[in-house]
Amino acid sequence: MDSKQSSWKGSLLLLLVLNLLLCKNVAASPACAGGAANCRLSLQDLFTRAVALSDNIYKVAEDAFRDFQKTYATGQEFISRAINSCHTSVIPTPADKDQALNTKECVR
Template sequence: MQLSLTHPCFWKLLLLLVSNLLLWEGVASVPTCSMRNGRCYARFEEMLDQAISLSEQISKQAFNMFTEFDSQYSQSHQLIKRNFKKCHTSSIEIPKLGSKTRLPVSLHPLVLLKLVERILGAWKLPLSHLVNNMPSLKDAPATILSKAREIKKMNDGLLEGVRTILSQFQGGNKENENYLGWSGLASLQSEEEDVRLFTFYNLIRCVGRETQKVETAFKIVKCKISKQNEC
């Protein structure tokens, strides 16, 4: 039975990632399960599949939100003709999955998870601003706001899980306070409607692009731990 992605036990299962990452380079196989308080929890591959599934849901929801926003506003306000601004997390690069060039051996799964944490952390505040300011938009469909709230909720949950994993290696629950900053709040709250709309448009577009990085990173982690030749 597959656990709900928001179920508390999901993150208990995800914690098993810690021991398996430690064994990644020296053990040929991972345990079938882990015994805790006399109970056998799911194997690591299943936990990682849950994280991948959640990241896929975020990517899908972000794509749907952008499509709906684009349909609602782009033609009437000619948003598509304006030059997009660079996404604030675009400098955090994630290798492409399935590329002909092999990933560097040094790209340990923990490195990828730290990159994931940086991306998710850097989007925590912008997603809050997106949710809080979207009601100010004229004729904004309630479905777009609902999607934004769901994306924020899933992003926060995935960030909490990744932080918990990394804290096992860093000693204590150390929260990264040096996330890349987003500087679009003033434009998001501008009195000029076109400025606000374009900022929303660019922000939502970036959400879709950057959440795909998180999805890709999790899939590469699974690929590398499965010891496939090419990821």
């Protein structure tokens, strides 16, 4: 098995594991007692729920990344190689707003 095929399979495995970890123990909790259809929540309650959910997702992703680092990327500079081999790194981007406004349309 060559290294490209091996890294491709490793990336696929990582995506599958992350998907399982992010979906683990995820269940929608009812916003209203008894599941009332016309129940309304305050904006503060909605933001509180959004912050709690965001914090939970962050913690799960952080744990998954830490586990990946321990298992697969130890001593291999995996992250720096992945960043340096980005498929979009050869696409030139404008340095400032003026350059962005002066670019010609290439896509037809």
